[in-house]
Amino acid sequence: MIRHIHIVNYALIDKTDLELEKGFTIITGETGAGKSILLGAIGLTLGQRADASAIMDKDKKCIVEITYDVAGYHLRQWFEDNDLDYDDEVVVRRELNADGKSRSFINDTPVNNKVLKEFGSFLIDVHSQHQSLLIGQPEYQLEILDAFCGNQSLLKEYRMKYASRQSLLSELEQVKRQAREAEQEEDYLKFQFNQLDEANLREGEQQELEDELAVLNHAETIKSVFSEATYALTESDAPVIQTLKGIRNRIAALDEVVKEATDYGQRLHSVIVELEDIADEAERVAERVEYNPGRVDVINDRLGVMYDLLHKHKVERTEDLIALKDTLRERLKGIQSFSTRVEELDTRIAALEAEMEVLARKIHAARVDSEGKLREEMQGLLVGLGIKHASFKVGIVPVEHFTPTGKDEVTFLFSANKNQEPGELSKVASGGEISRLMLSLKYILSRTKQLPVIIFDEIDTGVSGEIAHRMAAMMKEMAARMQVISISHLPQIAAAGDSHFKVYKEDDHAGTISRIRRLTEEERVTEIAGMISGSVVSEAALENARLLREQF
Numbered sequence: 001m002i003r004h005i006h007i008v009n010y011a012l013i014d015k016t017d018l019e020l021e022k023g024f025t026i027i028t029g030e031t032g033a034g035k036s037i038l039l040g041a042i043g044l045t046l047g048q049r050a051d052a053s054a055i056m057d058k059d060k061k062c063i064v065e066i067t068y069d070v071a072g073y074h075l076r077q078w079f080e081d082n083d084l085d086y087d088d089e090v091v092v093r094r095e096l097n098a099d100g101k102s103r104s105f106i107n108d109t110p111v112n113n114k115v116l117k118e119f120g121s122f123l124i125d126v127h128s129q130h131q132s133l134l135i136g137q138p139e140y141q142l143e144i145l146d147a148f149c150g151n152q153s154l155l156k157e158y159r160m161k162y163a164s165r166q167s168l169l170s171e172l173e174q175v176k177r178q179a180r181e182a183e184q185e186e187d188y189l190k191f192q193f194n195q196l197d198e199a200n201l202r203e204g205e206q207q208e209l210e211d212e213l214a215v216l217n218h219a220e221t222i223k224s225v226f227s228e229a230t231y232a233l234t235e236s237d238a239p240v241i242q243t244l245k246g247i248r249n250r251i252a253a254l255d256e257v258v259k260e261a262t263d264y265g266q267r268l269h270s271v272i273v274e275l276e277d278i279a280d281e282a283e284r285v286a287e288r289v290e291y292n293p294g295r296v297d298v299i300n301d302r303l304g305v306m307y308d309l310l311h312k313h314k315v316e317r318t319e320d321l322i323a324l325k326d327t328l329r330e331r332l333k334g335i336q337s338f339s340t341r342v343e344e345l346d347t348r349i350a351a352l353e354a355e356m357e358v359l360a361r362k363i364h365a366a367r368v369d370s371e372g373k374l375r376e377e378m379q380g381l382l383v384g385l386g387i388k389h390a391s392f393k394v395g396i397v398p399v400e401h402f403t404p405t406g407k408d409e410v411t412f413l414f415s416a417n418k419n420q421e422p423g424e425l426s427k428v429a430s431g432g433e434i435s436r437l438m439l440s441l442k443y444i445l446s447r448t449k450q451l452p453v454i455i456f457d458e459i460d461t462g463v464s465g466e467i468a469h470r471m472a473a474m475m476k477e478m479a480a481r482m483q484v485i486s487i488s489h490l491p492q493i494a495a496a497g498d499s500h501f502k503v504y505k506e507d508d509h510a511g512t513i514s515r516i517r518r519l520t521e522e523e524r525v526t527e528i529a530g531m532i533s534g535s536v537v538s539e540a541a542l543e544n545a546r547l548l549r550e551q552f
Contacts, residue, residue, distance in 0.1 A: 070089075
């Protein structure tokens, strides 16, 4: 419930503080006195749009602060989930600057507008002219029916699965789109892969072939050079090796005379051995190297394949082509895996939908089971509120597709006239009838929906007499279960309140400002009498006001 309201520098309110109590609180005042301003200020703390034009003094910031008692409403977990300090007394503050920027706080911790709205939804139901229009919307009607039949836990579970299904459907569409795009290039990728696969490339092959081709293309020169080397070393008229052997032998004869002779002889021996090896190898090379036109053609053809692929794929080495082939293989696997992924997602979606179907049937059954009870209660209340031939029905039509709230379409049907078939509420109900319909629904829901505060903004528009008295009694009864605040022009409703505040205007040196104050019992009688008789309060009006107060 609301304990305290503190407003500074908002519209025509310079500063006001209201201490509220449990039960039924009445707010009255002449048209234009500032009752709607009070609602607008409260709306700021509920996350409604902040309008800088509502600031009275542009040199100061606007502050609206509401203190709630939330003991017993099981909000501790919500506070923990949002990293907020919990206390049974919660202070919500909204600050607005002239530049349009605003800040919000819960227990002095800054919060964003989403958190502010969510917190407000747990605490206050503001019934205004705008909400009267909501009653004609199927979504709102469905929300009312579900609150009445206690579907909250089933709907919470269903909505979690619905959200998961929507996420999977989005992912499935993305995978299918990627698959379509991949399929368009699959043939080309296969062609590229097959071409590389058929080439059967291996690392180092290109260099090996280029080296072999170079040898084959110079075979005659190679053979000639190595043959000449062998001839000069071993077979000429003065073979180099034989000549060096003679020199070595002659130096060896000087071992006893020249001390360096032994060293020279060993070194010449090493040279002779090395030259003999060179001669042997040169002879083998000369014998091995033969020009082979057929082999040259084979190598050129193989290199031609490699060069074409290198040019086509704009790379420099066959190793790059091998890496490309591996990449293409993985991309093709990825394309083929799309179908597997689609099947997996289809399976998961089907499993979720099976679970959702079970929940949707339970939700539907609860709605159907409760429809008759809601119909009977609504018709009884509406008759009591002066709609003698009221007929109220809830149309529940199953649909094939899943919606965020199950598989039903719900429509409230209403008729105020005898023997008239009920029609869509938004099309057949007058303004006064909609007000009575809304009050009846709020009255019923107040028994099933745990909400600390409900504010009625002139829900009594268009009614009077005994009907107004009955409305007052209903709000009084609701106030036994929750804090009820009613902005009203009717004396019958004003008389039913446990406390009564009056909004009025007064002028000071700065201009016109709105004031609000709590009335004493005597002042209440006078205020109610004025609502009965107008500006001139007669003794008869005062007596009527006292009688009205005694009835409550």
